[in-house]
Amino acid sequence: MSSSWWSEVQMGPPDPILGVSEAYKRDTNPKKINLGVGAYRDDQGKPYVLSCVRKAEAQIAAKKLDKEYLAIGGLGDFTKACAKLALGDDNEVIKSGRNITVQTISGTGSLRIGANFLSRFHTEARDVYLPKPSWGNHTPIFRDAGMQLKAYTYYDPKTCGFDFQGALNDISKIPEKSVIMLHACAHNPTGVDPRPEQWKEIADLVKKRNLLVFFDMAYQGFASGDIDRDAWAVRYFIEQGHNIVLSQSFAKNMGLYGERVGGFTVVCKDAEEAKRVESQLKILIRPIYSNPPMNGARIAATILNTPDLYKEWLGEVHGMANRIITMRELLVANLKKEGSTRNWKHVIDQIGMFCFTGLKPEQVERLTKEFSIYMTKDGRISMAGVTSGNVGYLAQGIHAVTK
Amino acid sequence: IMSLFGEVPQATPVAVFKLSNDFKEDANPKKVNLGVGAYRTDEGQPWVLPVVKKVEKIIVADNSLNHEYLAILGLPEFRSSASKIALGEDSPAIQENRVGAVQCLGGTGALKMGAEFLRRWYNGNDNTKTPVYVSAPTWENHNAVFANAGFEDIRPYKYWDAEKRGLDLDGFLGDLESAPKHSIFVLHACAHNPTGTDPTHVEWMQVAEVMKRRKLFVFFDSAYQGFASGCLDKDAWAVRYFVTQGFEMFCAQSFSKNFGLYNERVGNLTIVARDSDNLKRVLSQMEKIVRVTWSNPPSQGARLVAITLNTPELFAEWWDNVKTMADRVLLMRASLQAKLQALETPGTWDHITQQIGMFSFTGLNPKQVEYMIKERSIYLMASGRINMCGLTTKNIDYVAESIHETVVNVQ
Numbered sequence: 152m153s154s155s156w157w158s159e160v161q162m163g164p165p166d167p168i169l170g171v172s173e174a175y176k177r178d179t180n181p182k183k184i185n186l187g188v189g190a191y192r193d194d195q196g197k198p199y200v201l202s203c204v205r206k207a208e209a210q211i212a213a214k215k216l217d218k219e220y221l222a223i224g225g226l227g228d229f230t231k232a233c234a235k236l237a238l239g240d241d242n243e244v245i246k247s248g249r250n251i252t253v254q255t256i257s258g259t260g261s262l263r264i265g266a267n268f269l270s271r272f273h274t275e276a277r278d279v280y281l282p283k284p285s286w287g288n289h290t291p292i293f294r295d296a297g298m299q300l301k302a303y304t305y306y307d308p309k310t311c312g313f314d315f316q317g318a319l320n321d322i323s324k325i326p327e328k329s330v331i332m333l334h335a336c337a338h339n340p341t342g343v344d345p346r347p348e349q350w351k352e353i354a355d356l357v358k359k360r361n362l363l364v365f366f367d368m369a370y371q372g373f374a375s376g377d378i379d380r381d382a383w384a385v386r387y388f389i390e391q392g393h394n395i396v397l398s399q400s401f402a403k404n405m406g407l408y409g410e411r412v413g414g415f416t417v418v419c420k421d422a423e424e425a426k427r428v429e430s431q432l433k434i435l436i437r438p439i440y441s442n443p444p445m446n447g448a449r450i451a452a453t454i455l456n457t458p459d460l461y462k463e464w465l466g467e468v469h470g471m472a473n474r475i476i477t478m479r480e481l482l483v484a485n486l487k488k489e490g491s492t493r494n495w496k497h498v499i500d501q502i503g504m505f506c507f508t509g510l511k512p513e514q515v516e517r518l519t520k521e522f523s524i525y526m527t528k529d530g531r532i533s534m535a536g537v538t539s540g541n542v543g544y545l546a547q548g549i550h551a552v553t554k
Numbered sequence: 555i556m557s558l559f560g561e562v563p564q565a566t567p568v569a570v571f572k573l574s575n576d577f578k579e580d581a582n583p584k585k586v587n588l589g590v591g592a593y594r595t596d597e598g599q600p601w602v603l604p605v606v607k608k609v610e611k612i613i614v615a616d617n618s619l620n621h622e623y624l625a626i627l628g629l630p631e632f633r634s635s636a637s638k639i640a641l642g643e644d645s646p647a648i649q650e651n652r653v654g655a656v657q658c659l660g661g662t663g664a665l666k667m668g669a670e671f672l673r674r675w676y677n678g679n680d681n682t683k684t685p686v687y688v689s690a691p692t693w694e695n696h697n698a699v700f701a702n703a704g705f706e707d708i709r710p711y712k713y714w715d716a717e718k719r720g721l722d723l724d725g726f727l728g729d730l731e732s733a734p735k736h737s738i739f740v741l742h743a744c745a746h747n748p749t750g751t752d753p754t755h756v757e758w759m760q761v762a763e764v765m766k767r768r769k770l771f772v773f774f775d776s777a778y779q780g781f782a783s784g785c786l787d788k789d790a791w792a793v794r795y796f797v798t799q800g801f802e803m804f805c806a807q808s809f810s811k812n813f814g815l816y817n818e819r820v821g822n823l824t825i826v827a828r829d830s831d832n833l834k835r836v837l838s839q840m841e842k843i844v845r846v847t848w849s850n851p852p853s854q855g856a857r858l859v860a861i862t863l864n865t866p867e868l869f870a871e872w873w874d875n876v877k878t879m880a881d882r883v884l885l886m887r888a889s890l891q892a893k894l895q896a897l898e899t900p901g902t903w904d905h906i907t908q909q910i911g912m913f914s915f916t917g918l919n920p921k922q923v924e925y926m927i928k929e930r931s932i933y934l935m936a937s938g939r940i941n942m943c944g945l946t947t948k949n950i951d952y953v954a955e956s957i958h959e960t961v962v963n964v965q
Contacts, residue, residue: 155828156771156802160675163838166845169626190622198620212614217600219592220816223568256659259849272562288845295846408623409853430565437568438698439666439847440659445817446854447621 167287171525180523184541186532187525189339189504190408191471194538199471201406203463207453216449221442223433225254225414229448232455233414237368237382237399244389248422251429253436254443257413258369258400259288264415265365265396266296267435268428269330273363276328282306282318284529286339286367289332303331306341311497311509313343319356327361335368335397336381337503340531344374344502350384354391364393369400374503376472378465394418401451403504404468410447471535475504478537485546493553506532514552522548569694573933582931586949588940589933591747591912592816593879596946601879603814605871609858619857624850626841628657628822632856635863636822639786640743640776640793640805647797651830656823656840657851661777661808662695664823665740668773668804669703670843671836676771677736682706685737687729689713691937693747693775696740711739714749719905719917721751723760730764736771743776743805744789745911748939752782752910758792762799772796772803780812782911784880786873802827809859811912812876818855879943883912886945893954899961914940918960925964930956 165173171187193199224230234245234252244250255261269279279298281289282305290300303325304317325331333353338344345353357364366385374381388395394417401412415432419425436442454460483495498506510518510530518524524545526532537545567575573589595601613619627633633655638648647653658664673681682704688696690710700708711733712725730739741761746752753761765772774793780786793805809820823840827833844850862868891906906914918926918938926932932953934940945953 155832156676157827157832157836159678160832160835160839162835163842166626166841188623198622200620204621208614212610215602218602218606218815218817219600220810223571256848256852259845260847263847288849291842291846402623407621409621409850411848411850411852424562427562427564430567431562433568434565435702437662437695438702439663440819441662441695442660442817442819444659444819444852444855447852 168527171527174519175525178523178525182544183523183525184536184545185525186536187527189403189533189535191403191406191504191535192538194474194540196536196538196541199406201464201467203454203460203467204406204450206463207450207457207460210453210457211449218445221254221445221448223436223442224429225443226445226448226452228456229452230254230414232452233399234416236378236455237371237385237397237414237416238389239379239382239386242386242389244418249419249425250416251419251425251432252414252416253429253432254448255398255413255415256440256443257402257411258367258398259292259413260411261398261400261413261415262289262292262367263296264432264435265398266293266298268417268432269363269365269396270297271435272431273330276326276330276363278326279330279332279365280325281332282334282338284340285332285334289367298330301329305338306343306507308509311343311507312500313345313349315345315349319352322353322356322360325360325362329362330365331357331362332365332367333384335366335371335385337370337374337505339369339503340505340527340529341507342501342503342505343507345384347383350387354388354393358391358393364388364395366395366397368397370403370503371399372404372465372468373472376469376476378468389418394420401447405451405454405464407447407450410450411444412447412451475534478534478542479506481539481542482537482546485543486550489546489550491550491554504533504535506534508532508549510549510553517552518548522551524548570935573935576927577933580931580933584952585931585933586944586953587933588944588953589935591811591941592943593811593814593912594943594946596882596948598944598946598949601814603872603875605862605868605875606814606858608871609861609868612861613857621853624657624853624856626844626850627655627837628851629853629856629860631864632860633657633822635860636807636809637824639779639863640790640807640824641797641826642787642790642794645794645797647826652827652833654825654827654833654837656825656837656844657856658806658821658823659819659848659851660810660821661775661806662699662821663819663851664806664808664821665696665699665775666703666847667823667840667843668806669700669705670847671840672738672771672773673704674843675836675839676738685709685734687711687733687737687739689740689742689746691748692740692742696775713746714751714915716917719902719915720908721753721757723753723757727760727764730761730768730770733768733770735769738771738773739765740773740775741792743774743779743793745778745782745913747777747911748913748935748937749915750909750911750913751915753792755791755795758795762796762801766799766801772801774803774805776805777808778811778911779807780873780876781880781883784877784884786876797826809855813859813862813872815855815858818858819852820855820859883942886942886950887914889947889950890945890954893950894957897954897958899958901961912941912943914942916940916957918957922960922964925960926956930960932956
């Protein structure tokens, strides 16, 4: 046997987002800045392990728990708290037991289970409508699950803001029963969120069009710093009678990136339907990974269910969001100082971890080649990578390529 | 409003978990759970390995560690040390730089990744019609893993001979001979689940000969390395033999049982390719599959295993912990067999000590199984599979007597 089974296997292209970090790592320039992947950094540019997480870990270690398999749907203490966090403690959905929430492998795993579920059971429509643009991994996830991808207008490159009319126009044409993906808050990659009055109109229109709403909430708490405020759109839609499906991630708001903590929720007609849906979700999960990992879910559950830790967590999330807001303001101030005459208001108006700078691919390339400033080709920067120490250099670079 | 999910049917529960549920709800103080495959001490308790406790403390104390994302393919020091466990430190394939790995969510995740890759890339771009062979019987999730990865033709290969309570070698070899070329075969590396019956070295060599000649794909499932004989190298003999025979192959490894890390989902898909160039391209495509499934794997369990495998004293302690578990199982096997012989229970019971690993295929039929559950509160799978780890010095007499009574009264 001298030939290989794999001779025809092509070299896969590097992941556009994670590829940025890899290129950054190879760069030897001491002034290099990584504004690629969306992981929070403190003002020293270091990863930040939340204090409430360390405390939760210490509490867990002291308990001397066993390592027995979790149920397929995950840790009950976690899934209950996860649903409450998104929907609100007193939410009628939770009280009536008409939601099913399963623990997933962070946000990606949640989206994948959701996509698989829709692919198998939402047979009336195959199309998923994503906002234009959306997180790069949404498309391959849904495609791999057998769904078809379409888009609705969302971002207005002229204003670097929300194209509300454009969105309404497109949504009004979406065929009934199609799936529409909405970013609950801190839209990725643009940082552009609808205002509450705009959400209301969207909810109305979506109801008229009879669309299935899939909310992706990866940044609850991270956008405004307020957990409830960031979940407002999700809760409003449910109040208005939309039985949504929802993906949640605790990667960013608890800094539990590598522990893979997430949840997938289906809001059903009633508790009986929720039981049927639950049984089918388990059937989907088992042949992928059998049951989810314990460590991160246990940490998250401890925080969510222990009042002191929960309070501390809210404070820390607020702190992270505030640092980002401060960096936005600093960046704009520094750009002005550099002498830039461009309108950079969108940097402050946008919200969450990311900023859609409006930079063009050629400008991004120059920033990377000449200044060792790394970001994705679409001009998206992770504000979390900006510090008081590097914001001046960043402003210099951006001004240099845009003047 | 009409519900979008109005037509979603209630799915039947996964058998092994339902069994555990029923056991939990049973009020009989003498109840015994011989169902789900997790190790238990002689007190009937889960066992967190002493070396695991030690390493957890090390991790907690290390402030330089954080919870950042791992790379898509996982923690590098985990992947390489895990592959070494399967293939051997001095494996020529490793030295030739043609071994790679993907850190996955448990053994299930490793099988899943391997299956997804094969469906896309193995023999042309669409392997939905390529036959996948799983042993008769096999772990009940094998079928679903491959079916969900898109394979439409999943078939059994003869394996268990119910009459002689051993390996049906002729049947096995016959199915290998008649399988369409390029078929994929899922082989249990050791401690076959559920039968506990492994081929001998000579029998493995025969299997390898046919597979090589007929160009069949080797996909090992290795969930019990160390657990079968108590010796990690002995348990890896088949996998390593196939490597020496020049196969390109996959080996799905689980560290759930041999590290007792069930709920941390620690698995590794080891890939043996013709050369490093083929390996590189394979790994690049694996990344794409990982990215649309879970993006990157969980860090805690992999970190723990990597520290253990890469620190000599901890590695030695781990071997010792594994041997402790394997030895207790061997003791329970010998004990049960001796008691059944002493009771003069009808039938032969040598298979209990001949079989290897966590499970034993008792030979009890579904009616007898039902009797055991309903009348004796002893929970085992409908197939007659028992988890030896559920036996303790305190319950083994009750179990032996129950088997005796069942075999005598129920046909």
